[in-house]
Amino acid sequence: MKIKNICCLGAGYVGGPTMSVIALKCPEIKVTVVDLNESRIAAWNDEDLDKLPVYEPGLADVIREARGRNLFFSTDVDSAIEAADMIFIAVNTPTKNYGEGKGMAADLKFVELCARQIARIAKNDKIIVEKSTLPVRTAETLQTILDHTGNGVKFEVLSNPEFLAEGTAIDDLLNADRVLIGGNQTESGQKAIQALVDVYAHWLSPKQILTTNVWSSELSKLTANAFLAQRISSINALSALCEVTEADVDEVAAAIGTDSRIGPKFLKSSVGFGGSCFQKDILNLVYLCRYFNLPEVANYWEQIIILNDYQKYRFAKKIITSLFNTVSGKKITFLGWAFKKDTNDTRESAAIYVAEHLIEDGAEIHVYDPKVSEEKIKADMRYLWELKGLTEQKIESKLKQIFVYESSSEALHQAHAIAVLTEWDEFKTYNWNEIYISMYKPAFVFDGRNILDAEKLTSIGFQIKGIGKG
Numbered sequence: 001m002k003i004k005n006i007c008c009l010g011a012g013y014v015g016g017p018t019m020s021v022i023a024l025k026c027p028e029i030k031v032t033v034v035d036l037n038e039s040r041i042a043a044w045n046d047e048d049l050d051k052l053p054v055y056e057p058g059l060a061d062v063i064r065e066a067r068g069r070n071l072f073f074s075t076d077v078d079s080a081i082e083a084a085d086m087i088f089i090a091v092n093t094p095t096k097n098y099g100e101g102k103g104m105a106a107d108l109k110f111v112e113l114c115a116r117q118i119a120r121i122a123k124n125d126k127i128i129v130e131k132s133t134l135p136v137r138t139a140e141t142l143q144t145i146l147d148h149t150g151n152g153v154k155f156e157v158l159s160n161p162e163f164l165a166e167g168t169a170i171d172d173l174l175n176a177d178r179v180l181i182g183g184n185q186t187e188s189g190q191k192a193i194q195a196l197v198d199v200y201a202h203w204l205s206p207k208q209i210l211t212t213n214v215w216s217s218e219l220s221k222l223t224a225n226a227f228l229a230q231r232i233s234s235i236n237a238l239s240a241l242c243e244v245t246e247a248d249v250d251e252v253a254a255a256i257g258t259d260s261r262i263g264p265k266f267l268k269s270s271v272g273f274g275g276s277c278f279q280k281d282i283l284n285l286v287y288l289c290r291y292f293n294l295p296e297v298a299n300y301w302e303q304i305i306i307l308n309d310y311q312k313y314r315f316a317k318k319i320i321t322s323l324f325n326t327v328s329g330k331k332i333t334f335l336g337w338a339f340k341k342d343t344n345d346t347r348e349s350a351a352i353y354v355a356e357h358l359i360e361d362g363a364e365i366h367v368y369d370p371k372v373s374e375e376k377i378k379a380d381m382r383y384l385w386e387l388k389g390l391t392e393q394k395i396e397s398k399l400k401q402i403f404v405y406e407s408s409s410e411a412l413h414q415a416h417a418i419a420v421l422t423e424w425d426e427f428k429t430y431n432w433n434e435i436y437i438s439m440y441k442p443a444f445v446f447d448g449r450n451i452l453d454a455e456k457l458t459s460i461g462f463q464i465k466g467i468g469k470g
């Protein structure tokens with residue numbers, strides 16, 4: 001079966017970039033990305049490519065070439081479903097914040113709605129591709145909904161989890177280590193797998209395309225994220241020990257990373273991992289293990305999250321104790337708010353939690369991030385405080401402790417302390433001599449990403465405290 005028309009439900013950080021690259025590499029396939037969010041679709045269609053809703057290096061070039069040729073963004077979900085031979089589901093699957101499994105399980109309501117809508121609209125056979133990260137065995141649920149509420153047409157469900165990392169999404173998609181496609185072991189399942197293999201084969205070699213059964217594919221995505229986050233929590237756990245023993249966590253990481261069995265990647269100690277995926281996917285894994293009555297396995301993976309929360313708390317606490325046990329009324333400048341560099345995504349960013357601790361102690365948080373707006377920063381804090389059940393009055397009063405700037409120099413002027421929360425490259429190139437002059441003394445820098453030249457800053461006069469530095 002040759003795919004001619006693809007539709008993707010969900011024009012977010014995954015749906016947007018993945019479909020743009022498929023459209024770029026498969027000019028004979030019409031790709032339509034749809035979303036219920038009108039302003040998001042309008043932003044994807046904006047003439048001004050600086051206004052794309054997702055910031056990713058290289059994305060604007062891909063959009064420039066493919067949009068309007070064979071790549072389209074639309075809110076007309078029904079028409080796009082009807083016309084497609086293959087439908088990707090790339091909608092959000094956040095942690096449930098209500099009812100059964102609250103705070104742990106993945107909320108599959110958006111995925112379920114997609115399945116019901118596809119079932120209602122489809123008039124011919126279609127391949128449905130799970131692109132969202134889903135608990136193992138979700139394909140079974142989707143198949144049941146599709147088969148029982150549809151118009152008697154045949155649906156083949158595939159799992160094709162996405163392994164891109166934000167900040168390097170376009171490169172990750174163009175030069176994927178692998179893509180993974182899981183499908184049913186039936187004849188029609190194998191045909192569907194082959195149809196999707198043929199799409200990726202436009203730019204990836206056969207050895208980069210792995211095929212498995214559906215359940216292995218679904219579980220592999222959760223496993224990949226759990227392993228990646230585990231490495232971060234492992235090195236972060238040791239950073240605490242480094243700080244009390246005069247070992248240097250970067251030296252320890254370099255020393256173990258040269259062991260080919262361990263490898264050098266994902267050994268950078270920091271204020272803690274963020275992003276929409278690691279925490280949500282591990283909590284989901286923990287929930288699944290408990291559901292299947294495997295408490296030891298659940299507790300093992302849960303420790304990664306516990307350690308990550310501890311790391312964020314430890315960083316905030318270090319700021320407070322270093323500033324003579326109080327930050328009340330003090331200007332603490334945050335360099336960075338995004339959860340990592342080269343993205344405008346702030347979901348679960350460590351900055352949010354560090355800010356919360358410091359605001360609780362009375363600090364004024366002054367933020368500069370090259371890609372994140374004031375509106376987003378305040379919405380992040382509001383969301384957290386609403387989840388915690390704070391009253392509107394309390395939230396409004398706490399929001400007055402946050403100040404957001406479009407230029408770093410204003411944010412840094414007359415600060416008591418600087419905290420680096422995101423590893424944006426530009427922070428390394430600032431004129432630190434001038435910054436020192438403009439700050440209150442002692443001038444503290446808390447480098448939550450270990451990106452600054454500590455020796456140079458110390459010689460200027462800063463009191464610099466990195467992560468895992470003895």
Ligand code: NAI
Nearest residue numbers: 010011012013014035036037090091092093110132133162
């Ligand atoms: P996102 O929140 O950026 O985008 C999801 C989009 O789906 C939103 O724009 C929302 O309006 C839309 N949507 C929700 N219900 C819809 C419906 N019924 N019809 C049409 N559109 C609908 O989420 P993101 O980051 O793109 O993640 C999507 C999935 O991909 C999640 O399951 C996530 O775990 C997974 N994933 C995310 C990665 C990342 O780096 N962000 C990497 C790999 C996987």
